[in-house]
Amino acid sequence: MRRILSFLEETSGRELILPVTPSSYQWDHGNRVETVQLDQSGELNLPGGALMGSCTLSDVLFPAQLYSFCNPGAVDNPYVYIEQLERWSNDGAVVRWLVSGTPTNAQVLIERIQYGERDGTNDIYATIDLRQYRKPEAPVLSLSGGGAQTSRDSRTGAAQQRSYTVQAGDTLWGIAQQYYGDGRQYTRLAQANRDIVSNPNLIYPGQTLVIPAADSLPEAGAGSASTALAGRTQSTWDPVTGTWNLTVQGV
Structure with missing residues (x-):
């Protein structure tokens, strides 16, 4: 493709x-690697x-x-x-x-x-x-009586519907990977949230997404302009002229 x-x-x-x-x-x-020297163990990378x-x-x-x-x-x-x-x-x-x-x-x-x-x-x-680019964020501090949660739910293949609030830096691909173990399900996840997600490549912090059970994900809908264009474009080699020819379905 x-x-x-x-x-x-x-x-x-x-x-x-x-x-x-x-x-x-x-x-x-x-990832930055820090090298420290320990008296007994020698060099250590962290x-x-x-x-x-x-x-x-x-x-x-x-x-x-x-x-x-x-x-x-x-x-x-x-x-x-x-x-x-x-x-x-x-x-x-x-x-x-x-x-x-x-x-x-x-x-x-x-x-x-x-x-x-x-x-x-x-x-x-x-x-x-x-x-x-990454937007600077305030650190999360521990609350009295217990520690603050620092990691997201990593379960995949959701067995029942739940909701998820989009965080800064999130992508639908990453959310689909987190809940279904397969980032390629992001277009189906977008279709499940078509009322608020018009472009699978464009989500905003604060949006609340529905995370359907894995066996309830709908079929994927239309993607972004670039994704749709890529899916309709095919390249073929013409050995007579020695050139590549592009064809686009529906054009």
């Missing part, structure tokens, strides 16, 4: 789909806290003309994309970075955009640096 990479501005619901899918991407996820993720998208093509490999809906004006990305970067806007068909779904800041022309076609090639 062809991957669709997009940026979603959650405050407005605006989704910017990259006109050409980059040949590769890499998301860096890690976890020191999560590091924020980051990604550099290289050779992102913003075309000045519509090639056969462009994603459907692409615009043949590179600066439509560049100006929107620069606006988000300049405003320090937090946007959600999405890769269709994968659990890659993270709030990011656009740290830097480098772009220019190469071959006289007026196409723009860009490098986009992304840094993960």
Whole structure:
């Protein structure tokens, strides 16, 4: 399946789909490791806290003309994309970075955009640096008479319906993984909450979701624009012309 990479501005619901899918991407996820020296045991490595993720998208093509490999809906004006990305970067806007068909779904800041022309076609090639964003939160303190709960319910395959209040940083994929042991059920979970979730990639802290029993999950409904586009797009190789051809069902 062809991957669709997009940026979603959650405050407005605006989704910017990259006109050409980059040949590769890499998301860096890690944990800080602290090394301590013990007199008797020697060197010891201990976890020191999560590091924020980051990604550099290289050779992102913003075309000045519509090639056969462009994603459907692409615009043949590179600066439509560049100006929107620069606006988000300049405003320090937090946007959600999405890769269709994968659990890659993270709030990011656009740290830097480098772009220019190469071959006289007026196409723009860009490098986009992304840094993960996490909203600072006040620490949870122990209450007198007992300790505060620090971990969420980790049971999977819910046997009966329950509810869950969305927390900052949550995704439907993560919630589905938590309760059903399979993040891919997030579209069915979205359908179960279709009255408040119009886009499976867009949920807000404070929303109360219904968590149906595992055997009561409805069939998945329509996804986001990028997910729907990826599902309808197929690539086929033509050995005669030596080119890839894109076909989109329903277009």
